[in-house]
Amino acid sequence: MADFNDKNRNIDEFDELLRAEQDQSYGGSVSRPDVSSAVVKRLPRYFRYLRVLIREGKTRVSSAELSRMMNLTASQIRQDLNCFGGFGQQGYGYNVNYLYSKICEILGVSFGFRAAVVGAGNLGMALVKSPMFEKRGVDVVAMFDVLPEVIGKKVAGINVYSMDELESKLNEYGVHIVILTLPKEHAKEVVERLHGTKVSGIWNFTGTDLDDGQSKLIIENVHIGDSLMALCYEIAKELD
Amino acid sequence: MADFNDKNRNIDEFDELLRAEQDQSYGGSVSRPDVSSAVVKRLPRYFRYLRVLIREGKTRVSSAELSRMMNLTASQIRQDLNCFGGFGQQGYGYNVNYLYSKICEILGVSFGFRAAVVGAGNLGMALVKSPMFEKRGVDVVAMFDVLPEVIGKKVAGINVYSMDELESKLNEYGVHIVILTLPKEHAKEVVERLHGTKVSGIWNFTGTDLDDGQSKLIIENVHIGDSLMALCYEIAKELD
Numbered sequence: 001m002a003d004f005n006d007k008n009r010n011i012d013e014f015d016e017l018l019r020a021e022q023d024q025s026y027g028g029s030v031s032r033p034d035v036s037s038a039v040v041k042r043l044p045r046y047f048r049y050l051r052v053l054i055r056e057g058k059t060r061v062s063s064a065e066l067s068r069m070m071n072l073t074a075s076q077i078r079q080d081l082n083c084f085g086g087f088g089q090q091g092y093g094y095n096v097n098y099l100y101s102k103i104c105e106i107l108g109v110s111f112g113f114r115a116a117v118v119g120a121g122n123l124g125m126a127l128v129k130s131p132m133f134e135k136r137g138v139d140v141v142a143m144f145d146v147l148p149e150v151i152g153k154k155v156a157g158i159n160v161y162s163m164d165e166l167e168s169k170l171n172e173y174g175v176h177i178v179i180l181t182l183p184k185e186h187a188k189e190v191v192e193r194l195h196g197t198k199v200s201g202i203w204n205f206t207g208t209d210l211d212d213g214q215s216k217l218i219i220e221n222v223h224i225g226d227s228l229m230a231l232c233y234e235i236a237k238e239l240d
Numbered sequence: 241m242a243d244f245n246d247k248n249r250n251i252d253e254f255d256e257l258l259r260a261e262q263d264q265s266y267g268g269s270v271s272r273p274d275v276s277s278a279v280v281k282r283l284p285r286y287f288r289y290l291r292v293l294i295r296e297g298k299t300r301v302s303s304a305e306l307s308r309m310m311n312l313t314a315s316q317i318r319q320d321l322n323c324f325g326g327f328g329q330q331g332y333g334y335n336v337n338y339l340y341s342k343i344c345e346i347l348g349v350s351f352g353f354r355a356a357v358v359g360a361g362n363l364g365m366a367l368v369k370s371p372m373f374e375k376r377g378v379d380v381v382a383m384f385d386v387l388p389e390v391i392g393k394k395v396a397g398i399n400v401y402s403m404d405e406l407e408s409k410l411n412e413y414g415v416h417i418v419i420l421t422l423p424k425e426h427a428k429e430v431v432e433r434l435h436g437t438k439v440s441g442i443w444n445f446t447g448t449d450l451d452d453g454q455s456k457l458i459i460e461n462v463h464i465g466d467s468l469m470a471l472c473y474e475i476a477k478e479l480d
Binding site: 040041043044045047048106107108109111113121122123125126129132133135136137138176177200201202203207218220222223224225226227228229230231232233234235236237238239 | 346463468
């Protein structure tokens, strides 16, 4: 079984449309207002549900429909989307493709981000083989590891480089995002090396919070275990 | 490089204490009140930060210290912990070990949950090799796949069985949680098969929301990509 889904299987036609849109809007004039982090947190969900609607061939959607799909109130949805200039029309609802492309712009999908994975173990491999990045307009351009047996290999078409080449390759590829899937003991040392590069952000899977408060890097810590705990809590409550 | 951390490397001595505690509290009288989902969402973070304090040898902590560590207000912390009966004492703060063991009870860490992974690809492998489960009192007892080349093998000491044996092995092992790391096309079909077993919950990595609204199974959908989007948003804002 492949993890998630095979990279090339699930990318839909509308990603091509999206890419055409990218060419036009790259570096363009997106209004990206400072909204509450609660709204920002919900945007990736809008992104996912709009993809489902597009896949189903829907061209418009009402806030009531979105509300049922997403388990949010219709007024919450109107409020969220209004923060970004309100793309809806009374009595018509939202144009699905337009809303999708706007949310893509706001989320930076249209930016053309490049990413590199540090740590070519099982998790790193699972990530680069998933269609997750392509769907979100992120191009994974390189992997790094310390093990001689993987250095020089290709994984899902992506070169695995030695950690010795970290800074030079990151700059050569113009990498914006570094994905940390290496053991947590080495995480801080890698973060320090990134300060000498043009990397803007870190997607951190090491399980240790890396935000040192003084770094200019934007850090997104992933704690998969938190969601396991939430599940355990619910089951324990049920079984009590 | 290993993913996350090697399974046996980072399990600390206090897990033994925890296990001793489990024996006493298994099936015991935990007060697991119905609190808001916002509080429940924060509990796994308390769990992680308390482990850090224990690792550092701290025996007590004030709400002010926890507040700095966790980037929450001190009054928020007092409120959260009060929901569960308030384990703090004025002028002393919280007893770290006691608070940790209480939060473990509430979260079901002391329950002794057993889990099985469906999909022995890279992600499944990365998960079972991580110390995440042991830290949280979850015992991964089996894996399942359809590929002949992995069936019958052991991964991190865990047997990989054929999908033909799914129901029988899940019941034999008394599995509470099924972890879905298989391609999303097959997710629903597996969920249907689980209705004939004693499984209580699903930890779903397939990227498709599985909550059918009528299922008795508790489903936790993991959307790793949402956190990638949040990072992209922040970077795009910065680069604008």
